[in-house]
Amino acid sequence: MDELSGEVDVLGIGFGPSNLSLAIAIEELNDRRGAGRPLTARFVDVRPRFGWHDGMLLPGTTMQISFLKDLVSLRTPTSPFTFLNYLQEQGRLSDFINLKTFFPTRREFHGYLSWAASRIGLPVSYGTRATRIDWSDGRFEVALESVADGSEVTRVAARHVVIGSGIRPVLPEGVVPGPRVFHNHQLLDRLAGLPSRPHGRFLVVGSGQSAAEVAAYLHDSYPDAEVHASFRRFGYSPSDDTPYANRIFDPEAVDEFFTAPPELKQQLLDSHWQTNYSAVDADLIRDLFRREYDESTRGVRRLVVHNVTGIERLSESADGVTATIRDLGDRGSTTLEVDAAVFATGFRPADTRSMLGPSIDGSSSFEGERPIVERDYRLRLPSVPERIFLNGGVQHSHGLTSSLLSNVAVRAADILRAITDEQPATQPDHHATQQR
Numbered sequence: 001m002d003e004l005s006g007e008v009d010v011l012g013i014g015f016g017p018s019n020l021s022l023a024i025a026i027e028e029l030n031d032r033r034g035a036g037r038p039l040t041a042r043f044v045d046v047r048p049r050f051g052w053h054d055g056m057l058l059p060g061t062t063m064q065i066s067f068l069k070d071l072v073s074l075r076t077p078t079s080p081f082t083f084l085n086y087l088q089e090q091g092r093l094s095d096f097i098n099l100k101t102f103f104p105t106r107r108e109f110h111g112y113l114s115w116a117a118s119r120i121g122l123p124v125s126y127g128t129r130a131t132r133i134d135w136s137d138g139r140f141e142v143a144l145e146s147v148a149d150g151s152e153v154t155r156v157a158a159r160h161v162v163i164g165s166g167i168r169p170v171l172p173e174g175v176v177p178g179p180r181v182f183h184n185h186q187l188l189d190r191l192a193g194l195p196s197r198p199h200g201r202f203l204v205v206g207s208g209q210s211a212a213e214v215a216a217y218l219h220d221s222y223p224d225a226e227v228h229a230s231f232r233r234f235g236y237s238p239s240d241d242t243p244y245a246n247r248i249f250d251p252e253a254v255d256e257f258f259t260a261p262p263e264l265k266q267q268l269l270d271s272h273w274q275t276n277y278s279a280v281d282a283d284l285i286r287d288l289f290r291r292e293y294d295e296s297t298r299g300v301r302r303l304v305v306h307n308v309t310g311i312e313r314l315s316e317s318a319d320g321v322t323a324t325i326r327d328l329g330d331r332g333s334t335t336l337e338v339d340a341a342v343f344a345t346g347f348r349p350a351d352t353r354s355m356l357g358p359s360i361d362g363s364s365s366f367e368g369e370r371p372i373v374e375r376d377y378r379l380r381l382p383s384v385p386e387r388i389f390l391n392g393g394v395q396h397s398h399g400l401t402s403s404l405l406s407n408v409a410v411r412a413a414d415i416l417r418a419i420t421d422e423q424p425a426t427q428p429d430h431h432a433t434q435q436r
């Protein structure tokens, strides 16, 4: 574990794609400053090494955004950190072009993100959790602890803190996680560690993209097992990636969303929710249906979709999980003994409030659970002269892109501009674009 000490201009909490893009932007800025004083920065991440949703790196699953929305292109298309430059360095550029796709596999994109993370020269401490932010002697002090043993490693002084700590998995109320009951973000690790498979049966709960991917993966990977999918909807609903709807993810849309009155914000979130959430790629829906249909023609049912159902009871034992699936129209229930129950039941933003120590008065910084954030992503914090930025997790104020990859490059530039007052390299003029 690195020993951290001394004051930095920027401390980044979390080193996922959002803060990785910020780290690249800081290095680009320091390159442009040349012999001038560089902006100093450090990043910390809980993980032992760089990772991007490793538990869901399922074979063949593809990105849901264009590779052009990589860590840099929308901000600095000439950056050496583009996905295209990654392909060039791997010797795959021509063959990627021959693939004729905008959507690389998630495994390949993970390779790209890991490659970019390994090229960052700024210090990154993995295996380190930021636990509390305090204000002391005119600067922030962030407490860091070792993930390995929970011991406090050090406190880092910083002029600015950028929280890019991502999303947290959500299990339905009352569901207790265990070796056989888990959220899909742990899928691959938990399957590898399953103590036994006496029942030859799995249960997948949820109707979004991850739920459908997990059902398909289990069906492919365990040819001797039944896969039961339970969800409250009538059917899986297709995601909308048509161009007019897709514009909600454009950098320009953040301005429109941010300035919209609260009712319009809610209306936009509701009407475009299915561009990304609770929705499944249409080809995958057809693929699952074809599997189920094919099995029905052969009289061998392995994939069984229980639509309009909820989980009434769930209990885990050493040998398996007993799950009762109830029809929501009270048309009966089914009890299954399964080897594992996988909950693909979504995520919520990380809790920022719990990070603020007693020395920071955050009483006017939140509306309920939601942080109040300015257009440049700074948390409203009247009691403190310097700034804490939220690099993500601000869907309620900045729109749907805030928990996705689509805007990481431009958001990092917005935050860096707020910190330094300097214009990032080759930043497009969004307002000019909007008027065309």
Ligand SMILES: Cc1cc2nc3c(=O)[nH]c(=O)nc-3n(C[C@H](O)[C@H](O)[C@H](O)COP(=O)(O)OP(=O)(O)OC[C@H]3O[C@@H](n4cnc5c(N)ncnc54)[C@H](O)[C@@H]3O)c2cc1C
Residues within 6 Å of the ligand: 013, 014, 015, 016, 017, 018, 019, 044, 045, 046, 047, 051, 052, 053, 056, 062, 063, 064, 065, 128, 129, 130, 131, 164, 165, 166, 167, 185, 210, 350, 391, 392, 403, 404, 405, 406
């Ligand atoms: C399976 C899956 C597939 C997805 N596919 C897409 C896609 O195709 N396109 C898209 O746009 N979005 C996708 N998403 C959405 C996803 O949120 C983004 O891809 C992306 O991960 C957001 O990056 P981030 O850096 O904001 O958050 P994260 O990737 O979640 O990274 C946050 C980091 O912060 C660290 N951290 C958290 N708390 C602390 C702490 N207290 N101290 C130190 N470190 C901390 C975590 O370890 C983590 O590494 C997907 C999500 C999932 C789950």
